[in-house]
Amino acid sequence: xxxxxxxxxxxxxxxxxxxQAVIETLDSGWLGMGPRTKKFEKxxxxxxxxxxxxxxxxxxxxxxxxLMTFGLQPGDEVLIPTYTxxxxxxxxxxxxxxxxxxxxxxxTFNIGPVQIEAALKAHPKAKMLLFVDVAGLxxxxxxxxxxxxxxxxxxxxxxxxxxxxxxxKNPLGNYDHVTIFSFHIAKQVTTVExxxxxxxxxxxxxxxxxxxxxxxxxxxxxxxxxxxxxRPTDIQSAIGSAQLKKAGHYLELxxxxxxxxxxxxxxxxxxxxxxxxxxxxxxxxxxxxxxxKAQRDAFNAYLNAHGVDTRIPxxxxxxxxxxxxxxxxxxxxxxxRTFDRALSLPIGNxxxxxxxxxxxxxARRFFEGKP
Ligand SMILES: Cc1ncc(COP(=O)(O)O)c(C=O)c1O
Numbered sequence: 001x002x003x004x005x006x007x008x009x010x011x012x013x014x015x016x017x018x019x020q021a022v023i024e025t026l027d028s029g030w031l032g033m034g035p036r037t038k039k040f041e042k043x044x045x046x047x048x049x050x051x052x053x054x055x056x057x058x059x060x061x062x063x064x065x066x067l068m069t070f071g072l073q074p075g076d077e078v079l080i081p082t083y084t085x086x087x088x089x090x091x092x093x094x095x096x097x098x099x100x101x102x103x104x105x106x107x108t109f110n111i112g113p114v115q116i117e118a119a120l121k122a123h124p125k126a127k128m129l130l131f132v133d134v135a136g137l138x139x140x141x142x143x144x145x146x147x148x149x150x151x152x153x154x155x156x157x158x159x160x161x162x163x164x165x166x167x168x169k170n171p172l173g174n175y176d177h178v179t180i181f182s183f184h185i186a187k188q189v190t191t192v193e194x195x196x197x198x199x200x201x202x203x204x205x206x207x208x209x210x211x212x213x214x215x216x217x218x219x220x221x222x223x224x225x226x227x228x229x230x231r232p233t234d235i236q237s238a239i240g241s242a243q244l245k246k247a248g249h250y251l252e253l254x255x256x257x258x259x260x261x262x263x264x265x266x267x268x269x270x271x272x273x274x275x276x277x278x279x280x281x282x283x284x285x286x287x288x289x290x291x292x293k294a295q296r297d298a299f300n301a302y303l304n305a306h307g308v309d310t311r312i313p314x315x316x317x318x319x320x321x322x323x324x325x326x327x328x329x330x331x332x333x334x335x336x337r338t339f340d341r342a343l344s345l346p347i348g349n350x351x352x353x354x355x356x357x358x359x360x361x362x363a364r365r366f367f368e369g370k371p
Contacts, residue, residue: 003307007355010186010348013250014239021238028234033213036234040241041196047164047244048171050179050198052205055237056212059160059182061230062195063091063130066178068211068226069204070154072097076127079119079153081111082316083335084132088158089317092130093326100126101318103332107273109287109342110139116147128154133162133172135313135344136188136282137272141167145177156180160195161284164188164251169279173198183236186348188250188282189243191236250349254283257347257356261286264360268367286347287313293340300343302366308359311344 025036037055044053056062072078074096080089082101089099100123102115111131120126129148131139141157148155159165159172160182166172173179176199181187183194197208207225210217215227258281262271270289274281290296296312303310316335317323346359 003305005307005358007308007346007351007359008348009309009311009344009346011350012185012190013246013349014190014243017242017245018239021242022235025235025238030234032233033231033237034234036241037232037237040237040244043241043244044173044196044198047247048173048198050171050173050175051200051202052198053173054197054205054208054212055232055240056195056197056230057232057236058193059180059184059195060087060091061212062160062180062182062197063087063156063158064094064228065208065211065230066156066180066197067091067095067097068228069207070128070156070178072128072154077123077125078128078130079116079123079126080130080317081115081132081134081335082318082330082332083109083134083314083338084158084317085160085314086317086320087160088130088132089323092128093323097128099317099323099327101316101330101332103334104134104338106334106338108137108139108275109134109272109338110137112140113143113147116144120147120151126151126153128156130156130158132158132160133165135272135287136162136165136284137274138162138165138167138172138278138281140275140277141172141175142277145175148177160184161187162282164247164280165278165282166280168277174200176200178204183240183243187284188254188349189240189247190349191232191240191243194232194236194240246349251280251282253349253351254347255280257351258283258286260356261288261345261360265363268363283347285311285313285344287342287344289338289341290343291341296341296343299363299366303345303359303362306362308362309346313339313342313344315339
């Protein structure tokens with residue numbers, strides 16, 4: 001049965017402002033990375049308070065740029081959450097690192113000190129900790145930073161889903177570890193494809209900029225670092241500047257949608273727990289947990305049949321075929337159970353109140369057995 005109504009999983013809000021920004025860039029005579037990227041970097045730093053911002057062409061490139069800047073070597077052990085979008089792990093694996101996958105917390109779906117300490121017991125020589133703010137919910141950053149300092153771990157925060165989030169009221173990115181963001185189309189701020197790295201550390205930024213662009217130093221065609229091409233275009237950066245002006249509105253809108261979902265569906269579903277330190281989650285993805293896999297699958301099918309687009313968020317990395325073909329089996333039962341029960345409902349910068357009401361109405365009909 002085809003539904004007459006359609007609610008997409010995530011619709012970006014791009015219109016007159018972004019059109020104008022693209023046209024102005026096209027007319028400016030400078031399309032590649034240039035003045036508009038510099039301006040976007042400055043605005044990103046103003047937004048989060050981070051001392052340095054380096055814009056790149058997507059979030060995966062941001063991860064690779066950061067990892068290459070840290071000088072990650074083949075064989076280095078990197079602690080990585082298994083419950084994440086695959087790019088977190090793939091980036092380290094692409095550089096030859098040995099991924100040590102960590103199970104997640106059952107309530108936040110993030111990793112925290114408990115999971116990290118257990119992994120460090122088994123892998124005391126780990127070189128780096130790559131942690132992820134799942135769905136835009138900040139991890140316990142202070143606890144993680146303390147642990148990383150104690151164990152002399154390099155620290156990289158994959159906040160691809162968390163631009164605009166705050167931890168104890170401090171914006172992510174405004175830290176002296178390294179944080180990356182994605183500006184892909186479904187994110188809180190989009191450049192269609194894009195990403196950025198932020199840090200307050202002074203010692204890494206010059207190298208990051210070199211890695212971003214073939215390691216080319218001051219002299220043309222003289223390559224002083226190993227680098228690749230992770231450059232954004234000024235067209236993307238101009239869209240980013242236009243989007244950034246509306247970021248506050250998008251974050252508030254997503255929060256309103258999330259609060260309404262939680263208020264109206266809490267009788268039947270469990271949600272990602274928001275600890276008090278997570279003073280502003282971004283709700284890039286709105287995840288729910290059904291009672292079990294059978295209920296999740298039936299709920300998903302019902303929503304889809306009634307025109308509500310959904311996603312089952314990520315098979316954990318240890319279940320990905322490419323990972324299983326290369327690495328020994330890993331046991332992460334919490335991520336397995338989360339994956340079996342999780343579903344993400346529509347949320348996005350252009351979602352209307354009527355879309356939200358419709359999703360809730362369809363969900364209610366499913367649970368009340370009144371199809
Ligand atoms: C946690 C995480 N890391 C990395 C990425 C990669 O970002 P991109 O799609 O911009 O390459 C994503 C994707 O959105 C992600 O969700």
